[in-house]
Amino acid sequence: MGIRGELRGWWERGRALAADNPLLVDIGVALLVQGAMTMPFLVPRAPGLPPATWAAYGLSTLTVVPLVWRRRAPLAVLFAVLATNALYRLTVDGPGQPLPYTGLVVAYTVAALSSPPARLLTGLVLMVAVPVGVWLNTRSARELTFSLFVFTAAYVFGRLTDARQRAHRVEAEQAAARERARIAREMHDILSHAVSLMIVQAEAGPVAVRAAPERAEAAFDAISATGRDAMAQLRHMLGVLRDGGDDTAPREPQPGLAALPELLDRVRGSGLDVVYRTEGDVGPVADEVEVTVFRVVQEALTNVVKHADAHTVTVQLSRLVDELEVAVTDDGRGAHAVSRRGGHGLVGIRERAAAHGGSAAARPGTGGRGFEVRVRIPLSAAAGVGA
Numbered sequence: 001m002g003i004r005g006e007l008r009g010w011w012e013r014g015r016a017l018a019a020d021n022p023l024l025v026d027i028g029v030a031l032l033v034q035g036a037m038t039m040p041f042l043v044p045r046a047p048g049l050p051p052a053t054w055a056a057y058g059l060s061t062l063t064v065v066p067l068v069w070r071r072r073a074p075l076a077v078l079f080a081v082l083a084t085n086a087l088y089r090l091t092v093d094g095p096g097q098p099l100p101y102t103g104l105v106v107a108y109t110v111a112a113l114s115s116p117p118a119r120l121l122t123g124l125v126l127m128v129a130v131p132v133g134v135w136l137n138t139r140s141a142r143e144l145t146f147s148l149f150v151f152t153a154a155y156v157f158g159r160l161t162d163a164r165q166r167a168h169r170v171e172a173e174q175a176a177a178r179e180r181a182r183i184a185r186e187m188h189d190i191l192s193h194a195v196s197l198m199i200v201q202a203e204a205g206p207v208a209v210r211a212a213p214e215r216a217e218a219a220f221d222a223i224s225a226t227g228r229d230a231m232a233q234l235r236h237m238l239g240v241l242r243d244g245g246d247d248t249a250p251r252e253p254q255p256g257l258a259a260l261p262e263l264l265d266r267v268r269g270s271g272l273d274v275v276y277r278t279e280g281d282v283g284p285v286a287d288e289v290e291v292t293v294f295r296v297v298q299e300a301l302t303n304v305v306k307h308a309d310a311h312t313v314t315v316q317l318s319r320l321v322d323e324l325e326v327a328v329t330d331d332g333r334g335a336h337a338v339s340r341r342g343g344h345g346l347v348g349i350r351e352r353a354a355a356h357g358g359s360a361a362a363r364p365g366t367g368g369r370g371f372e373v374r375v376r377i378p379l380s381a382a383a384g385v386g387a
Contacts, residue, residue, distance in 0.1 A: 358376050
């Protein structure tokens with residue numbers, strides 16, 4: 001396992017080096033092809049055949065040199081290779097090659113990198129060049145069939161490479177879109193919760209100053225604490241997005257179940273009576289699940305503060321065999337507030353639950369009184385799922 005991991009590490013580093021230095025890759029390909037084409041010049045020639053000369057070897061090298069530019073100008077390299085191969089066939093009686101190496105490399109490159117018109121032109125050119133090359137060499141149907149087969153195979157491999165690269169690009173774009181959506185949810189939850197609580201406290205502050213100064217001081221303290229907490233979470237999130245190498249970027253874990261009491265205390269500071277209950281052993285669970293539970297409770301409480309005009313809200317966590325259930329229930333306006341809760345908050349809750357293979361429901365409470373948000377997360381499917 002260790003050797004396999006080491007080999008994989010070397011392979012990944014090689015791929016990264018190749019991606020950063022395509023010219024080095026093309027030079028390496030040209031040298032590899034040159035090595036293969038050198039072999040017939042090294043083995044002894046059969047009696048009666050002209051000897052391998054330096055002139056023939058120089059012309060064979062000339063057919064390989066254009067491959068260095070194959071990625072930057074595939075069509076130009078194609079015509080250069082055809083011209084140099086024709087020059088080799090017509091001017092010297094040098095050793096033949098078991099495979100048309102340079103032509104196969106160019107056919108693969110055009111299929112993998114070029115536009116449809118360039119690929120069509122290449123196909124038309126090869127349909128003429130391959131039979132002409134066979135006629136100049138052996139004039140046999142066997143060689144013609146073999147040549148058409150290997151050139152078709154090179155083209156197909158090129159198209160498969162292009163399809164794989166496009167699939168990787170689409171996958172990378174989808175991953176980036178998912179990450180943007182995740183960050184947008186996090187930003188929404190942090191800011192919406194903090195701003196809602198700060199507004200409630202700020203609106204209550206002037207009244208408290210006249211009626212109960214000690215409550216006004218507590219309200220201002222709550223505003224300050226809520227703002228500091230929001231800033232800390234935002235710094236953490238933005239620090240993670242920074243380029244590597246910045247040691248000042250925060251790396252603390254995101255809030256989980258342990259942070260719920262502090263969250264509930266901040267909401268209580270707005271004047272809302274918050275009841276917290278658990279059923280069964282709700283921990284330990286995966287970090288991703290803890291973050292999701294925290295954000296779900298945070299967003300549900302934010303909705304209660306903003307829309308419900310409630311006096312009491314109950315947050316309950318329950319362990320249901322292989323599921324964790326989160327229920328946030330208030331005694332507010334219920335159905336009258338449902339239409340006002342249809343923004344990004346509930347959508348974000350559903351997306352968070354769905355990311356773990358779970359479900360989320362938001363509905364009026366029993367008898368139409370109050371409102372309830374209920375989320376279930378399968379714990380067996382939660383491992384490895386981002387929050």
